[in-house]
Amino acid sequence: MISEKLKLYVEALFKKYERNSLLSRKKTELLTKLHDRSISLEAEGMTKLDIEKLLIREIESKSLAVDTSDLNIDKSNVLKLKKKTFINKNLQKTEDFEPVNAEYYLSDFKSATLQNIDVEHSVFKNCYFKNFSCKDSAIIESTFKKSDLSQSNYDTCKLEYMLYTGCHLPKVNFTDTSILHTFFKNCYLKKVSFTNCILINIRFESCDIANVKITGGKMDKTTYRILQEEGTSLHSVELI
Incomplete structure (x- = not known):
C-alpha cells in the first residue's frame, strides 16, 4: 500500500x-x-x-519517474509569493520555494544556491539576487523584472526562453552555460562575462553591452554580428 x-x-x-x-x-x-x-x-x-x-x-532523482514532457503547465494556477527570504540557502522545493509556475515579489535570494533544480514558467519581480549561485540547473521560460542579480554566477546551466527586463547584472559570470532565445531589455550589463557558453538567438534592447566579455564557446551568426557592432569583447568564439 x-x-x-x-x-x-x-x-x-x-x-x-x-x-x-x-x-x-x-x-x-x-x-x-x-x-x-x-x-x-x-x-x-x-x-x-x-x-x-x-x-x-x-x-x-528521476530514477523513478514518468515522462511529463507532453503535459501543459496550468498558467492560471500561479503560486504568488511575496517578501520571502532565502539568504545563504540551498534552494529546495518547499512551501516557500516553488520552482515551477510561481511568481516572486520583493524576495531576497542573496548568496543563495540553486543546484540540480529546474525552474520553469516563473516570474521574479523586484527580487534581490546578489552573489546568487546557479549550478547544474535549468531556468526555462521565466522572467526577471527589475531585479538585482549583481555578482551572480551561473555554472553549467541551461537558460532558455528567458526575459530580463530592467535588471541590474554587473559582474555576473556565465560559465559553460547554454543560453538560448533570451531577451535582455533595459538592463545594466557592465563587466558581464560569458566563458565557454553557447549563445543562440540572444537579443538586446536599450542595453550597453560594450563592457561585456565573451571568451570561447559557440554562437549563431546573428548574435555575433549584433555583439560585434556594439563593441563587445569577443575571443575564440566558434560560429554555428
Whole structure:
C-alpha cells in the first residue's frame, strides 16, 4: 500500500499541470510504479518509513519517474509569493520555494544556491539576487523584472526562453552555460562575462553591452554580428 504522505507528494508533483485525462493517466502510472516498488522493498525487509523516504528520493532523482514532457503547465494556477527570504540557502522545493509556475515579489535570494533544480514558467519581480549561485540547473521560460542579480554566477546551466527586463547584472559570470532565445531589455550589463557558453538567438534592447566579455564557446551568426557592432569583447568564439 502507498502511504498517505506519498499520495500527497504525487498530488503536489502534478499540481502545476492542466487537469485532463492525460494528466490522470500519468499520475496513475507513477502511483502504480510506487506501489510495485513498495511491495518489492517491503519484501526485502525495509520498514514503511524507510520505503517512503527512499521512494521520495528516487522520484526527486528521476530514477523513478514518468515522462511529463507532453503535459501543459496550468498558467492560471500561479503560486504568488511575496517578501520571502532565502539568504545563504540551498534552494529546495518547499512551501516557500516553488520552482515551477510561481511568481516572486520583493524576495531576497542573496548568496543563495540553486543546484540540480529546474525552474520553469516563473516570474521574479523586484527580487534581490546578489552573489546568487546557479549550478547544474535549468531556468526555462521565466522572467526577471527589475531585479538585482549583481555578482551572480551561473555554472553549467541551461537558460532558455528567458526575459530580463530592467535588471541590474554587473559582474555576473556565465560559465559553460547554454543560453538560448533570451531577451535582455533595459538592463545594466557592465563587466558581464560569458566563458565557454553557447549563445543562440540572444537579443538586446536599450542595453550597453560594450563592457561585456565573451571568451570561447559557440554562437549563431546573428548574435555575433549584433555583439560585434556594439563593441563587445569577443575571443575564440566558434560560429554555428
